[in-house]
Amino acid sequence: MIAAFSVTPIGIGEEVAEAVAAAVKVVRASGLPHRTDAMFTSVEGDWDEVMAVIKEAVEAVKPFANRVSTVIKIDDRGGVTDGLTRKMASLERRLTD
Template sequence: MLIAFSVSPLGGESESVGRAVADAIRVVRESGLPNETSAMFTTVEGEWDEVMDVVRRATEAVAAHAPRVSLVLKADIRPGHTGQLRAKVERVEEYLAE
């Protein structure tokens, strides 16, 4: 499955937003799961339990910075498929090259 998520602190000091997000991304990168971070979301690929555990831990990392946390999730649940983090983009690029 692919999970795209965005997590950010609410309340607290505005200067700590970047640091809080960096702590969340650190959790994702240290997980060892395939991942990609963009300006709006971080996408993680893996099995349900392992991906949701990473999202939970990333959210907890942000919660250490603020009294409230915003979490947005989008999931592509497709059993039996792996490598979709890159493959989905490659398919679109192939169509664009036509």
């Protein structure tokens, strides 16, 4: 499965980069395939692995704020591996045709 998620500390003002960096460090340390962009981090693995990483990422943000907002979108498709790379490769092929 692939989960795209964002973790946002609430009540600390507009500058949240340090708190978000703490969450992204958790994802990078997980060893799971992942990508981070300006809005979301996507992580790929089985349900338990991905949910554990998201939970740990939320916990990493909590020292920065008493309230944390988390948004998660999941694509749970059996039998698919390397979905992060394959989805983008498929899109890029269609863009260059």
